[in-house]
Amino acid sequence: MQLGPHKNSFQQLAFLKPYFSPYRRQIFLALLALALAAFLVLALGTGVRHFIDQGFLNQPHQNLLSLLLVVFVLIGLLALASFGRTYYVTWLGERVAGNLRQHLFEHLLKLEISFFENTRAGELISRLTTDTGLIQILLGTSAGLAIRNTMMFVGGLGMMVVTSIWLTFLSLLVVPLVILTIRIFGRRVRRFSKLAQDRLADLGGYIDECLNNIRTVQAFTHEDHDRKVFRDTSRKFFVAAVKRTLARSLLASVVIVVVFLAVAGVLWLGATKVSKNEMTVGQLSAFIFYAVVVAGSAGSFSEILGDLHRAAGAAERLLELLSIQPAFHEKSISRTLPSVSTGTVAIHGVSFFYPSYPDRPVLGQITVSVSPGEKLAIVGPPGAGKSTLFSLLMRFYDPQSGSIHFDGVDIKDVNVQALRHRIGLVAQEPVLFSASIFDNILYGRPKATEKEVWQAADCVQLEDFLTTLPHGIHTKVGTKGIRLSGGQKQRIVIARAILRNPSLLLLDEATNALDTPSEQAVQQGLSHLMSTRTTLVIAHSLGTVLNADRIVVMEGGRVRAVGTHAELIGQDELYRRLATLQFADAMSLLGGKALPDVL
Numbered sequence: 001m002q003l004g005p006h007k008n009s010f011q012q013l014a015f016l017k018p019y020f021s022p023y024r025r026q027i028f029l030a031l032l033a034l035a036l037a038a039f040l041v042l043a044l045g046t047g048v049r050h051f052i053d054q055g056f057l058n059q060p061h062q063n064l065l066s067l068l069l070v071v072f073v074l075i076g077l078l079a080l081a082s083f084g085r086t087y088y089v090t091w092l093g094e095r096v097a098g099n100l101r102q103h104l105f106e107h108l109l110k111l112e113i114s115f116f117e118n119t120r121a122g123e124l125i126s127r128l129t130t131d132t133g134l135i136q137i138l139l140g141t142s143a144g145l146a147i148r149n150t151m152m153f154v155g156g157l158g159m160m161v162v163t164s165i166w167l168t169f170l171s172l173l174v175v176p177l178v179i180l181t182i183r184i185f186g187r188r189v190r191r192f193s194k195l196a197q198d199r200l201a202d203l204g205g206y207i208d209e210c211l212n213n214i215r216t217v218q219a220f221t222h223e224d225h226d227r228k229v230f231r232d233t234s235r236k237f238f239v240a241a242v243k244r245t246l247a248r249s250l251l252a253s254v255v256i257v258v259v260f261l262a263v264a265g266v267l268w269l270g271a272t273k274v275s276k277n278e279m280t281v282g283q284l285s286a287f288i289f290y291a292v293v294v295a296g297s298a299g300s301f302s303e304i305l306g307d308l309h310r311a312a313g314a315a316e317r318l319l320e321l322l323s324i325q326p327a328f329h330e331k332s333i334s335r336t337l338p339s340v341s342t343g344t345v346a347i348h349g350v351s352f353f354y355p356s357y358p359d360r361p362v363l364g365q366i367t368v369s370v371s372p373g374e375k376l377a378i379v380g381p382p383g384a385g386k387s388t389l390f391s392l393l394m395r396f397y398d399p400q401s402g403s404i405h406f407d408g409v410d411i412k413d414v415n416v417q418a419l420r421h422r423i424g425l426v427a428q429e430p431v432l433f434s435a436s437i438f439d440n441i442l443y444g445r446p447k448a449t450e451k452e453v454w455q456a457a458d459c460v461q462l463e464d465f466l467t468t469l470p471h472g473i474h475t476k477v478g479t480k481g482i483r484l485s486g487g488q489k490q491r492i493v494i495a496r497a498i499l500r501n502p503s504l505l506l507l508d509e510a511t512n513a514l515d516t517p518s519e520q521a522v523q524q525g526l527s528h529l530m531s532t533r534t535t536l537v538i539a540h541s542l543g544t545v546l547n548a549d550r551i552v553v554m555e556g557g558r559v560r561a562v563g564t565h566a567e568l569i570g571q572d573e574l575y576r577r578l579a580t581l582q583f584a585d586a587m588s589l590l591g592g593k594a595l596p597d598v599l
């Protein structure tokens with residue numbers, strides 16, 4: 001699934017509405033503080049008028065002190081209101097952006113595997129951090145400014161009318177000019193904002209891929225190439241960001257020039273009126289004060305609009321993510337798994353192609369049944385579809401035809417998490433998180449006790465290794481377990497599966513040689529894990545196929561033969577070839593005899 005373009009408009013910001021609903025009290029307090037701050041600024045204008053006309057010009061000694069006192073009280077209240085405004089508006093911005101981020105992350109966790117195959121993690125990280133950051137700036141700063149300035153604009157305009165209707169009329173002539181400027185430049189700001197954000201996401205994606213594969217980068221001395229690609233990508237972002245900033249700066253400066261030219265014109269007209277005694281100095285001063293307030297508010301709208309356009313671009317990108325439907329709907333759940341799990345699997349007539357390659361069938365008419373406690377080995381040449389079968393059992397994908405039953409129930413009818421809860425997948429490549437060994441094992445069943453974690457670690461003979469570590473089982477393994485050897489990693493992921501205690505084990509067997517103590521421990525761990533549950537194992541070693549109850553031979557997405565090792569060696573040409581090629585080393589070691597129980 002590709003993240004595609006979306007219609008861009010301020011209306012998209014409306015998706016934020018539900019995120020505000022739990023915070024009515026804070027919204028009320030923020031609005032109250034905003035209204036009070038705006039009212040007080042406007043009241044200052046009247047203060048200025050009386051200060052000049054009565055206090056300063058006419059009776060300087062009588063009223064000056066009391067007027068000054070009133071102004072001080074107003075300023076004190078203004079400080080209080082400004083504090084409330086800043087605090088509550090910022091609080092709301094942080095809270096809503098945090099909740100949005102949480103919602104997006106939860107949404108991502110529900111999306112199907114194929115989405116992540118087509119979207120780079122770095123791009124998603126950029127959306128979750130930078131884009132929600134832009135929304136946070138809008139809500140935590142710009143929205144407050146917008147409301148305050150709207151109040152000041154409307155209030156200031158009202159006071160201008162009260163002070164001099166004629167001068168107000170003249171001042172308003174400038175408004176259509178301002179609106180036109182905003183429309184012309186605003187569109188450009190929005191376009192370049194989206195572009196800059198897209199380029200930033202590309203940059204994030206590149207950093208993510210490069211740093212995650214740093215060993216390959218260094219091993220292939222790819223640094224120079226990566227430096228160049230990064231510089232080019234970075235330059236594209238810079239160009240887009242500069243275009244955005246240019247459009248934004250032009251918007252701000254043109255609006256400010258237009259507005260303040262108008263103020264200067266009004267000042268000149270007002271001065272003429274004062275000289276003709278048609279207006280008092282106090283009135284003109286108050287008018288100018290209000291005109292500056294109104295002009296300042298109008299001027300700041302261009303800045304706010306810039307933020308709004310940037311946030312609209314971010315909202316568009318976040319909506320693209322949110323509009324992607326999760327793979328599984330609760331509505332499709334019509335059955336529950338039986339309370340006692342036997343681990344039976346019945347695959348019937350399953351055909352499948354990957355959504356990204358609809359013309360390339362990967363599995364065709366697969367029918368296999370696995371009884372409770374049975375060990376079924378799957379063998380076949382590379383690309384036969386063995387791992388794909390595991391992906392279908394895990395419901396990472398759904399087959400286009402046929403059905404898969406687990407514990408007697410069609411897996412399409414049950415809750416996908418309940419299904420996965422009963423399955424333990426041990427992948428060929430051990431996946432570790434940058435946490436301690438203890439936490440990596442606990443990942444299998446987060447509610448397990450410490451004793452149970454230790455028991456799982458004992459099953460894979462981790463004890464000796466743990467004593468060599470500075471913090472024992474609580475030693476951190478580094479990013480992706482970089483500080484551990486391949487065998488140590490494998491033992492930890494097996495311990496994790498042991499702790500999970502699934503009724504069905506899907507094991508993509510590691511191909512490592514079996515001649516070191518570490519790998520013997522891996523095999524013992526696997527043997528412990530397989531002994532008490534239904535197991536499907538993609539087999540790469542002779543030991544595994546010999547110990548399996550049955551072996552399925554796959555080729556080109558189809559089941560070619562099923563039987564025991566002895567049966568297949570006699571009957572199936574491909575199996576014979578696989579056994580002689582793939583298991584040749586082990587067979588030659590034993591002179592062609594069966595291996596002792598290693599599993």
Ligand SMILES: Nc1ncnc2c1ncn2[C@@H]1O[C@H](COP(=O)(O)OP(=O)(O)OP(=O)(O)O)[C@@H](O)[C@H]1O
Nearest residue numbers: 117354356357362381382383384385386387388389
């Ligand atoms: N995510 C994917 N998207 C598209 N095609 C895929 C995907 N994963 C695997 N394939 C294709 O599906 C086919 C079967 O792959 P699969 O990994 O199931 O084979 P396999 O038998 O497990 O191979 P191996 O033994 O090499 O691991 C291959 O042709 C592969 O290219």
